[in-house]
Amino acid sequence: MKISEAARHTGLSISTIRYYEQTGLCPTISRGTDGQRQFNAVDLDWLSLLSSLRETGMPTAAMQYFARLYRSGNATVPERKAILTAHQARLKERQIQLDRCRDLLTQKLSKYDEIIGDQT
Amino acid sequence: MKISEAARHTGLSISTIRYYEQTGLCPTISRGTDGQRQFNAVDLDWLSLLSSLRETGMPTAAMQYFARLYRSGNATVPERKAILTAHQARLKERQIQLDRCRDLLTQKLSKYDEIIGDQT
DNA sequence: CGCTTGACCTCGACCAGCTTCAGCCCGTTA
DNA sequence: TAACGGGCTGAAGCTGGTCGAGGTCAAGCG
Numbered sequence: 001m002k003i004s005e006a007a008r009h010t011g012l013s014i015s016t017i018r019y020y021e022q023t024g025l026c027p028t029i030s031r032g033t034d035g036q037r038q039f040n041a042v043d044l045d046w047l048s049l050l051s052s053l054r055e056t057g058m059p060t061a062a063m064q065y066f067a068r069l070y071r072s073g074n075a076t077v078p079e080r081k082a083i084l085t086a087h088q089a090r091l092k093e094r095q096i097q098l099d100r101c102r103d104l105l106t107q108k109l110s111k112y113d114e115i116i117g118d119q120t
Numbered sequence: 121m122k123i124s125e126a127a128r129h130t131g132l133s134i135s136t137i138r139y140y141e142q143t144g145l146c147p148t149i150s151r152g153t154d155g156q157r158q159f160n161a162v163d164l165d166w167l168s169l170l171s172s173l174r175e176t177g178m179p180t181a182a183m184q185y186f187a188r189l190y191r192s193g194n195a196t197v198p199e200r201k202a203i204l205t206a207h208q209a210r211l212k213e214r215q216i217q218l219d220r221c222r223d224l225l226t227q228k229l230s231k232y233d234e235i236i237g238d239q240t
Numbered sequence: 241c242g243c244t245t246g247a248c249c250t251c252g253a254c255c256a257g258c259t260t261c262a263g264c265c266c267g268t269t270a
Numbered sequence: 271t272a273a274c275g276g277g278c279t280g281a282a283g284c285t286g287g288t289c290g291a292g293g294t295c296a297a298g299c300g
Contacts (some may be wrong), residue, residue, distance in 0.1 A: 003277075015259055018278090034266060036277055049228070053219040060257070074235060081232045084225050091218050091225075098211050098218075101172040104212075105204050108169070112201045115194060123247070135289055137262055138248090154296060180287075 010047040023065045025050055036101065040055060057094065058087055069111040126159040137175060139198055145170055145183045147191065172207040178215065 007014045020026050021037075026046045029037040039047075050063055066083055069076035127134045140146050141157075146166045149157040159167075170183055186203055191206035 011188055013259080014277090019258065022279095034277085036266090049224060052217075052224050054257090055217050056221045077232050077236050081229060081236075084229055084232075088222060088225050088229075091222050095215065095218055097172075097175050101176045102171060102208060102211050104172050105208050109201060109204055109208075111253085112197050112204075115196050116201075123280090134247090136287085139288070154247085155297090226278075 001039040001044070003037050003039070006037075006044060006047065009044055010051050012047060012051050020047070020050060020060075023060065025060055026120055027067065056087070056091055058090075062087075078089065096102065121159040123157050123159070125126070126164060126167065129164055130171050132167060132171050138168070139181075140170060141179065143184065145180055145187055147187065173207065176207070176211055178210075182207075196207075 001009075003014050003017060006012075007017060010017070012020070021029055023053065026043070029039060029043055032038050053061070053063060066080060069080050069083075121129075123134050123137060126132075127137055130137070132140070141149055146163070149159060149163055152158050172215070173183060186200060189200050191202075205238065
């Protein structure tokens with residue numbers, strides 16, 4: 001699978017994928033004889049994970065560290081697990097933020113309704 | 121209430137509050153005879169809203185526009201309402217992202233548990 | 241009176257995270 | 271065989287948002 005397909009598949013842009021590989025956020029992608037990147041299922045899995053993690057606010061430095069651990073083999077699994085678990089905890093916090101914001105908005109919106117006399 | 125207290129109260133930094141006022145993200149804060157900003161309840165309310173909106177990903181340009189509408193009076197309430205409603209919709213999308221990410225993480229974590237043989 | 245504190249201002253630096261650019265290579269289709 | 275689409279690279283550029291430095295001023299206090 002070539003980079004354009006990988007991009008479509010993961011929701012990342014082509015540039016972003018190259019950038020991620022270049023900065024060590026994912027394992028090196030293997031190349032064909034023509035020098036082009038060839039993405040396999042594992043690569044896509046990685047990129048999808050990265051996409052999800054970025055989308056939900058994990059900084060790239062953390063993902064870099066994670067990738068470095070991965071390269072060091074199975075001995076690092078517990079630490080990797082800890083990283084993901086920590087991120088899960090942050091997700092929970094984010095959800096609380098979102099909920100708070102939603103409440104606030106609901107409140108504001110109902111005030112607006114009072115003002116415009118419910119003519120919506 | 122002075123700026124340092126406003127900062128503590130809203131979770132924004134002092135610099136950020138000044139920046140928000142300067143760039144028209146909130147109505148102008150009134151000043152005392154000594155030239156210092158004096159924050160009242162309405163100001164705090166605004167800043168808290170801004171804080172929530174920023175935290176949940178609304179760009180400052182949108183908040184600027186919102187503030188401009190506010191300054192134009194009650195005729196703009198419907199449009200302001202629309203902006204907040206649109207943001208609420210984005211919050212919903214975000215929550216879906218978070219959920220997706222959480223599922224993915226749960227899945228990854230259980231794979232890790234297989235590898236390390238559930239010795240946690 | 242002078243010191244400290246905390247506010248004020250402007251303006252430029254900084255940061256993450258991409259994106260774009262320039263110049264080149266390769267394979268395919270007309 | 272020429273043109274085109276898409277890939278490659280390295281480096282530079284951009285954007286949104288925040289912080290910091292440098293310098294001033296007013297209030298409070300011993």
